Amino acid sequence: MPSAISQEQIAKLDAYWRAANYLTVGQIYLQDNPLLREPLRPEHIKPRLLGHWGTSPGLSFIYAHLNHLIRQTDANVIYLAGPGHGGPAILANVYLEGTYSEIYPDVSLDAQGMKRLFRQFSTPGGVPSHVSVPTPGSIHEGGELGYVLVHAFGAAFDNPGLVVVAVVGDGEAETGPLEGSWKGVHYLNPVRDGAVLPILHLNGYKISSPTVLGRSTDEEVTSLLLGEGYEPHFVAGQDPSVMHPRFAATLETCWSKIRAIQDDARAKGTARRARWPAIVLKTPKGWTGPKSVDGLPVEGTFRAHQVPLSNVRSNPEHLRLLEQWMKSYRPEELFDEHGRLVQSLAALAPKGDRRMGANPHANGGRLRLSLDLPPFVDYAVPVAQPGSEHRESTRQLGKMLRDVFKRNTTNKNFRLFCPDETNSNRLGDVFEIETRCSMDPVLPTDDHLSPNGRVMEVLSEHNCQGWLEGYTLTGRHGLFASYEAFAMVSASMTVQHAKWLEEGIKLAWRKPIPSLNILLTSTAWRNDHNGFSHQGPGLIDVVLSKKGTVSRIYLPPDANCLLSVADHCLRSCNYVNLIVIDKQPQLQWLDMPAAREHCAKGASIWRWASNEEDSDPDIVLAAAGDIPTLEIVAAAWWLRRHAPQMRVRVVNVVDLMTLFTPDVHPHGMDEGTFVQLFTRDRDVVFAFHGYQRAIHESVHGRPHAERFHVRGFNEEGTTTTPFDMVVRNGISRYHLCIEALRRAAAARAEPLEGARSWPTDALIDQCKAALARHETYVREHFEDMPEVAAWKWTDA
Ligand SMILES: Cc1ncc(C[n+]2csc(CCOP(=O)(O)OP(=O)(O)O)c2C)c(N)n1
Numbered sequence: 198m199p200s201a202i203s204q205e206q207i208a209k210l211d212a213y214w215r216a217a218n219y220l221t222v223g224q225i226y227l228q229d230n231p232l233l234r235e236p237l238r239p240e241h242i243k244p245r246l247l248g249h250w251g252t253s254p255g256l257s258f259i260y261a262h263l264n265h266l267i268r269q270t271d272a273n274v275i276y277l278a279g280p281g282h283g284g285p286a287i288l289a290n291v292y293l294e295g296t297y298s299e300i301y302p303d304v305s306l307d308a309q310g311m312k313r314l315f316r317q318f319s320t321p322g323g324v325p326s327h328v329s330v331p332t333p334g335s336i337h338e339g340g341e342l343g344y345v346l347v348h349a350f351g352a353a354f355d356n357p358g359l360v361v362v363a364v365v366g367d368g369e370a371e372t373g374p375l376e377g378s379w380k381g382v383h384y385l386n387p388v389r390d391g392a393v394l395p396i397l398h399l400n401g402y403k404i405s406s407p408t409v410l411g412r413s414t415d416e417e418v419t420s421l422l423l424g425e426g427y428e429p430h431f432v433a434g435q436d437p438s439v440m441h442p443r444f445a446a447t448l449e450t451c452w453s454k455i456r457a458i459q460d461d462a463r464a465k466g467t468a469r470r471a472r473w474p475a476i477v478l479k480t481p482k483g484w485t486g487p488k489s490v491d492g493l494p495v496e497g498t499f500r501a502h503q504v505p506l507s508n509v510r511s512n513p514e515h516l517r518l519l520e521q522w523m524k525s526y527r528p529e530e531l532f533d534e535h536g537r538l539v540q541s542l543a544a545l546a547p548k549g550d551r552r553m554g555a556n557p558h559a560n561g562g563r564l565r566l567s568l569d570l571p572p573f574v575d576y577a578v579p580v581a582q583p584g585s586e587h588r589e590s591t592r593q594l595g596k597m598l599r600d601v602f603k604r605n606t607t608n609k610n611f612r613l614f615c616p617d618e619t620n621s622n623r624l625g626d627v628f629e630i631e632t633r634c635s636m637d638p639v640l641p642t643d644d645h646l647s648p649n650g651r652v653m654e655v656l657s658e659h660n661c662q663g664w665l666e667g668y669t670l671t672g673r674h675g676l677f678a679s680y681e682a683f684a685m686v687s688a689s690m691t692v693q694h695a696k697w698l699e700e701g702i703k704l705a706w707r708k709p710i711p712s713l714n715i716l717l718t719s720t721a722w723r724n725d726h727n728g729f730s731h732q733g734p735g736l737i738d739v740v741l742s743k744k745g746t747v748s749r750i751y752l753p754p755d756a757n758c759l760l761s762v763a764d765h766c767l768r769s770c771n772y773v774n775l776i777v778i779d780k781q782p783q784l785q786w787l788d789m790p791a792a793r794e795h796c797a798k799g800a801s802i803w804r805w806a807s808n809e810e811d812s813d814p815d816i817v818l819a820a821a822g823d824i825p826t827l828e829i830v831a832a833a834w835w836l837r838r839h840a841p842q843m844r845v846r847v848v849n850v851v852d853l854m855t856l857f858t859p860d861v862h863p864h865g866m867d868e869g870t871f872v873q874l875f876t877r878d879r880d881v882v883f884a885f886h887g888y889q890r891a892i893h894e895s896v897h898g899r900p901h902a903e904r905f906h907v908r909g910f911n912e913e914g915t916t917t918t919p920f921d922m923v924v925r926n927g928i929s930r931y932h933l934c935i936e937a938l939r940r941a942a943a944a945r946a947e948p949l950e951g952a953r954s955w956p957t958d959a960l961i962d963q964c965k966a967a968l969a970r971h972e973t974y975v976r977e978h979f980e981d982m983p984e985v986a987a988w989k990w991t992d993a
Pocket residue numbers: 251252280282340341342343365366367368369370372398400401402403404408482502
């Protein structure tokens with residue numbers, strides 16, 4: 198138990214905080230004269246001032262006090278700065294504690310290193326202004342506000358020894374994701390999980406407006422936090438001599454509460470939802486900075502948000518104010534003649550891996566244990582004949598995930614995240630050995646619900662995805678399964694996580710972390726019962742825009758391909774893996790050996806569905822996605838029957854990135870392989886799961902890319918039958934046949950004669966007649982025509 202803080206400790210803590218503030222201001226403003234040993238001159242100032250002061254002193258105040266707590270208690274703490282724009286504060290602190298120089302020896306703990314620290318900040322060739330990937334100790338850049346608590350909870354799950362401190366900006370608290378993320382305590386089990394300590398940083402302002410919570414009464418903020426399940430502790434004021442002992446005491450209290458909750462739950466071995474402590478820290482924005490500038494108040498107002506003195510180079514008064522401001526921290530007391538933090542202050546930082554910048558949990562790859570995966574072939578569906586039997590592909594994956602849970606019970610490093618659709622997505626076999634997690638009362642009527650579950654069902658895509666991100670960033674594995682359309686809710690998080698990975702792989706000291714695996718099921722094409730709102734394949738385009746170094750998109754056409762793909766994704770690191778496949782019963786195409794081979798290649802010719810043997814097709818029919826595959830194979834089947842002379846090749850693409858040229862994506866096939874699949878000049882009718890332009894973008898730069906005629910999701914949807922969905926979007930087998938017949942005819946300079954001819958116009962009329970039949974039938978019978986609904990592949 199920590200003992201009360203002494204006056205002497207407070208004085209040192211204050212000095213440490215002043216050092217951090219000094220370094221923060223130095224990073225924002227100075228390119229030279231770091232210790233102010235000469236009078237400050239305009240040329241010492243950076244030409245472009247890019248950083249955020251306002252949040253920084255609060256972040257450093259918390260950091261310094263956490264250092265104290267860690268030293269007192271040996272607590273295992275990581276620090277997540279919600280207002281990640283306070284980058285210079287966190288950089289200052291990891292520099293002061295020594296971790297920064299260990300990773301970046303050039304930025305040494307002396308005057309030269311301090312100058313480098315200042316010069317690199319927010320400058321070309323330097324480091325970003327936020328708590329970004331290069332910042333030691335960070336798993337949360339905080340650039341896009343709103344995700345600090347979801348990341349914190351994800352990090353705390355299955356990390357019983359860890360305390361995750363999450364600083365929440367009061368502006369950030371206005372975001373939808375943050376507002377929803379307080380609910381993490383309903384899923385945090387004090388027996389097996391770590392603790393999350395939220396610190397709501399009520400500095401009253403965001404960029405230029407006051408914050409909602411900043412203008413709310415303490416009673417209202419208290420009610421909010423109580424209602425969310427927390428016990429709020431307020432610390433308010435601006436006199437450091439008062440604030441230090443208060444905050445230190447509050448941290449001690451919160452630490453003791455956390456310990457008591459965990460000790461009690463762990464002694465009993467059973468867990469109920471605890472009322473976890475949370476801190477509300479009310480301090481002025483830009484605390485200790487200039488009180489006023491040009492006659493306008495700055496400290497304690499929105500004007501402190503970024504750079505309080507903006508004309509330092511040209512305005513002598515601003516220059517004077519800056520010097521005065523920096524000297525108010527009394528650098529001569531803080532740094533020795535070499536520019537090193539004086540020994541008595543350096544001793545305040547925790548040691549080794551207990552330093553928050555060095556904590557291995559914040560470099561999760563250091564702690565990553567590979568999953569023990571069952572052989573995926575064990576879950577194969579038998580496929581005696583392609584396209585002859587319907588199976589729910591995701592159900593096979595559910596069986597495999599059940600055994601992933603089973604095999605990793607000791608390491609406790611796998612979780613499934615899903616907005617309440619695990620059963621609906623046919624993954625319910627996991628409940629044979631796992632339960633849904635809830636810390637709230639469990640009723641006898643509940644289904645597989647317990648505080649010990651690792652299936653995380655919360656109706657918030659932000660929470661699901663954010664928890665998984667926090668979980669993987671700290672070295673553990675998981676899968677987020679979502680309705681396809683609603684993965685767009687958290688698409689921006691996918692973008693931000695991909696950016697994190699893009700930067701992370703450039704840093705040797707950041708060890709590889711498990712990939713972010715997103716399974717999109719209940720897809721656009723088979724939400725025929727839910728309608729237009731549920732029909733949106735947009736996440737493919739989102740992931741497609743990310744760098745090839747981290748982005749992967751898989752469209753397995755059946756169960757065996759899904760198993761192969763999922764196995765690959767669960768083994769991988771540092772990627773965003775998007776897997777798209779529907780949950781409804783669907784025809785199965787490939788037996789396991791064929792599926793393995795197909796997935797290993799990423800795209801291949803389906804010989805059994807093709808009828809050209811001399812590598813000279815009249816048309817190539819290609820598909821990516823389960824429903825497009827069905828329609829393309831059915832189109833090939835129809836053409837083989839009605840135009841047997843026509844040489845049709847069927848190509849299936851399971852790894853979308855293989856279509857890119859190798860310079861764009863590492864999975865991109867070389868030109869020789871591409872030509873082997875798609876020929877050099879034959880027209881390709883391509884049926885695609887998502888929006889057409891993705892395929893055009895992917896094949897850009899390939900030989901005669903204009904011969905790719907893509908059909909995809911055209912924003913046509915409603916509550917209707919499965920086949921009506923493909924008809925409405927012009928991707929039905931009959932549309933594909935029409936396109937193929939037209940293209941094959943147009944591509945021939947000379948009309949074909951004799952044995953190699955077929956009646957293009959008459960066949961097109963037959964397809965149109967079939968579509969007309971469909972229109973009438975579906976409106977009369979409310980189901981698809983038997984010729985479609987009961988269709989199966991048969992050899993010609
Ligand atoms: C999602 C999102 N929207 C808008 C912004 C732009 N932005 C950057 S900082 C900021 C204000 C943040 O206020 P607060 O969370 O209170 O942080 P602090 O006051 O500690 O700076 C805004 C709106 C952002 N970074 N992220």
